[in-house]
Amino acid sequence: MTLIELQGINKTYNNGQPLHVLKGIDLNIDRGEFVSIMGASGSGKSTLLNILGILDNYDTGTYMLNGNLIKDLSETQAADYRNRMIGFIFQSFNLISFKTAVENVELPLYYQGVPRKKRHEMAMDYLERLGLGQWANHFPNQMSGGQKQRVAIARALITKPEIILADEPTGALDSKTSVEVMQLLKQLNKQQGITIIVVTHEGGVANETDKIIHIKDGMIGQIEENTSHNAWGGSVIK
Amino acid sequence: MKWFDKDTFREILDSISRNKSRSLLTGFGVFWGVFMLMLLSGGGQGFKNLITKEFEGFAQNSGFVFANQTSKPYKGFKKGRSWDLNLADVERLRNLVPELELVTGTVNLWSRKIVRDDIVATFSVRGCTSEYAQIECPQMRYGRYITEADNAQERKVCVIGKRVYNELFPNGGDPCGQRISVDGAYYTVVGVDWNEGSVSIMANTSQCVVIPINQARRAYNMGNKITLLCFTGKEGVVMSDITPRVREVVARAHYLDPTDEQGVMMFDSQLIFGIIDNLFNGISFLVWLIGLGTLIAGVIGVSNIMMVSVKERTTEIGIRRAIGATPNQVLGQIISESIVLTLVAGMGAIVLSVLILAGVEMALTEEGILKAAFQVSFGLAVLATSLLTVLGVAAGIMPALRAMGIKPVDAMRDK
Ligand SMILES: Nc1ncnc2c1ncn2[C@@H]1O[C@H](COP(=O)(O)OP(=O)(O)OP(=O)(O)O)[C@@H](O)[C@H]1O
Numbered sequence: 112m113t114l115i116e117l118q119g120i121n122k123t124y125n126n127g128q129p130l131h132v133l134k135g136i137d138l139n140i141d142r143g144e145f146v147s148i149m150g151a152s153g154s155g156k157s158t159l160l161n162i163l164g165i166l167d168n169y170d171t172g173t174y175m176l177n178g179n180l181i182k183d184l185s186e187t188q189a190a191d192y193r194n195r196m197i198g199f200i201f202q203s204f205n206l207i208s209f210k211t212a213v214e215n216v217e218l219p220l221y222y223q224g225v226p227r228k229k230r231h232e233m234a235m236d237y238l239e240r241l242g243l244g245q246w247a248n249h250f251p252n253q254m255s256g257g258q259k260q261r262v263a264i265a266r267a268l269i270t271k272p273e274i275i276l277a278d279e280p281t282g283a284l285d286s287k288t289s290v291e292v293m294q295l296l297k298q299l300n301k302q303q304g305i306t307i308i309v310v311t312h313e314g315g316v317a318n319e320t321d322k323i324i325h326i327k328d329g330m331i332g333q334i335e336e337n338t339s340h341n342a343w344g345g346s347v348i349k
Numbered sequence: 350m351k352w353f354d355k356d357t358f359r360e361i362l363d364s365i366s367r368n369k370s371r372s373l374l375t376g377f378g379v380f381w382g383v384f385m386l387m388l389l390s391g392g393g394q395g396f397k398n399l400i401t402k403e404f405e406g407f408a409q410n411s412g413f414v415f416a417n418q419t420s421k422p423y424k425g426f427k428k429g430r431s432w433d434l435n436l437a438d439v440e441r442l443r444n445l446v447p448e449l450e451l452v453t454g455t456v457n458l459w460s461r462k463i464v465r466d467d468i469v470a471t472f473s474v475r476g477c478t479s480e481y482a483q484i485e486c487p488q489m490r491y492g493r494y495i496t497e498a499d500n501a502q503e504r505k506v507c508v509i510g511k512r513v514y515n516e517l518f519p520n521g522g523d524p525c526g527q528r529i530s531v532d533g534a535y536y537t538v539v540g541v542d543w544n545e546g547s548v549s550i551m552a553n554t555s556q557c558v559v560i561p562i563n564q565a566r567r568a569y570n571m572g573n574k575i576t577l578l579c580f581t582g583k584e585g586v587v588m589s590d591i592t593p594r595v596r597e598v599v600a601r602a603h604y605l606d607p608t609d610e611q612g613v614m615m616f617d618s619q620l621i622f623g624i625i626d627n628l629f630n631g632i633s634f635l636v637w638l639i640g641l642g643t644l645i646a647g648v649i650g651v652s653n654i655m656m657v658s659v660k661e662r663t664t665e666i667g668i669r670r671a672i673g674a675t676p677n678q679v680l681g682q683i684i685s686e687s688i689v690l691t692l693v694a695g696m697g698a699i700v701l702s703v704l705i706l707a708g709v710e711m712a713l714t715e716e717g718i719l720k721a722a723f724q725v726s727f728g729l730a731v732l733a734t735s736l737l738t739v740l741g742v743a744a745g746i747m748p749a750l751r752a753m754g755i756k757p758v759d760a761m762r763d764k
């Protein structure tokens with residue numbers, strides 16, 4: 112069943128010199144897929160992911176999410192989609208520095224209007240599941256990169272989203288933690304059926320996913336099925 | 350989502366309290382503005398009270414006449430002639446100037462020798478009627494004031510002023526019934542007048558021994574002569590309107606030029622109170638101008654710093670937006686932060702200035718009696734607080750609008 116359906120998506124940045132970044136992207140992603148997007152730096156991976164996450168607009172084409180046309184949404188509608196349907200994971204974690212781990216995880220529920228006590232319990236539950244129970248009251252600058260990324264994953268999961276969008280989630284991590292994070296995502300995909308899209312330029316990371324979408328100069332190139340996890344000669348991370 | 354539930358408030362408090370230096374910097378402008386406004390207005394008011402105190406007890410619509418050397422020749426008399434007021438002038442004013450409520454005279458003598466046992470002092474003597482109490486209101490610490498009967502029976506009684514009392518009765522206590530000698534004649538003390546106004550006609554009440562006027566005239570062989578004519582106007586009468594009429598009545602009786610303002614010296618309290626009122630209205634206006642100016646500068650400062658801080662918080666706000674905050678929620682948060690900051694800073698300033706003003710009052714309190722109230726009124730504090738809320742919103746609007754315009758992608762880019 113198709114969850115994401117892109118047709119002829121074009122995106123041009125117009126700061127000074129117009130820059131045509133996405134040149135007619137057609138792409139379908141089904142519910143429960145675990146895919147990676149690979150491509151050279153500047154090929155438009157992040158731009159595409161931001162459009163998928165309704166963080167950014169596209170110029171022409173259509174984007175159907177779960178059967179709804181995502182176009183010219185009001186900021187409030189977009190915020191609601193992001194809050195309820197989509198979880199984000201970023202390379203630089205993007206935790207709020209003056210909030211503790213558990214408070215960061217709680218934040219999406221705060222914007223849903225979930226009462227403090229309830230959301231605190233839920234956040235603690237998620238942190239514990241990710242093995243961060245005793246780090247709950249630490250601030251981001253008191254944690255390692257891997258721990259921070261797991262806090263970010265807990266924050267992405269807490270609203271029980273259908274999709275997780277991860278932009279280079281292992282970019283700032285060493286190989287050992289990278290493997291852990293990818294295992295975690297894989298597990299979420301397999302056990303909870305969450306659709307996961309990971310942008311990366313590490314072959315090892317991509318190899319953990321079931322499908323690898325290559326993007327080149329703003330266009331979809333090859334799409335590799337990778338259910339046997341043998342891409343890149345079965346390469347492992349780093 | 351509600352705007353002012355406990356949760357929202359916690360979120361705002363966290364944002365403020367966990368970014369202390371930013372918050373302190375932001376709040377300081379408002380703190381200073383409110384602090385100055387409160388201190389200046391309390392101080393200005395107190396200063397006014399202090400000055401007004403000097404006039405305390407004086408009937409607001411009173412006037413006085415006393416004799417002086419003439420400055421104009423009249424009906425064959427040369428200028429520079431000396432003359433005296435007398436008891437008949439009291440009757441004349443009563444009969445001929447219907448706008449007057451009350452007319453009375455006093456006899457004043459300066460530097461008289463006052464003795465009690467072995468204490469010798471020099472003070473003024475004032476002979477007056479019971480009606481004088483309506484001109485300069487006595488504050489009886491002990492006993493009573495001069496009565497009509499004292500005058501009718503020419504009793505040898507006296508009311509002494511505060512300074513007189515302190516000097517003649519160094520051990521304190523109620524002096525009523527004790528006798529003091531005034532230029533050799535003995536008078537029984539019947540009261541102590543605590544009035545301390547330093548504005549005085551002829552002599553300061555605190556340094557006076559007050560005796561019945563008839564007794565004074567007899568003791569000092571003054572005949573019908575009096576030193577001072579005192580009067581009050583009826584309700585609604587403007588003193589300056591009747592001054593020429595009063596002068597004319599007195600001048601005619603004594604063959605003086607009715608336009609001789611120096612020969613027939615007059616003084617009225619309305620004039621002085623008017624000047625003081627104007628002065629303090631001016632001061633109040635200045636205080637508010639300066640205070641409000643400082644406050645507005647403070648608010649602009651808050652707005653500016655919030656603006657910078659919103660820029661600094663682009664990432665934080667972007668993250669909030671990415672995980673589902675609506676633009677309105679961001680707007681609400683920034684404005685609320687601004688309100689809370691201005692309110693807290695402003696209230697702190699109110700509390701501090703109230704404490705300082707209380708300290709000033711404490712320093713000015715003598716023998717448990719407060720000299721002048723310096724404190725800002727409760728109403729002013731309430732007004733300032735509501736003004737602060739409005740200013741908080743005003744200061745928050747621009748930064749909040751900017752924060753609302755932050756797109757999550759902008760915040761996420763290049764790290
Ligand atoms: N907001 C923007 N304004 C102007 N140009 C932009 C903007 N965002 C991205 N670009 C440009 O668009 C192109 C694609 O950017 P994008 O971030 O999508 O690349 P990417 O594939 O994610 O690269 P990387 O692997 O380095 O992250 C780049 O040339 C980039 O400079």
Ligand SMILES: [Mg+2]
Nearest residue numbers: 156157158278
């Ligand atoms: Mg990128």
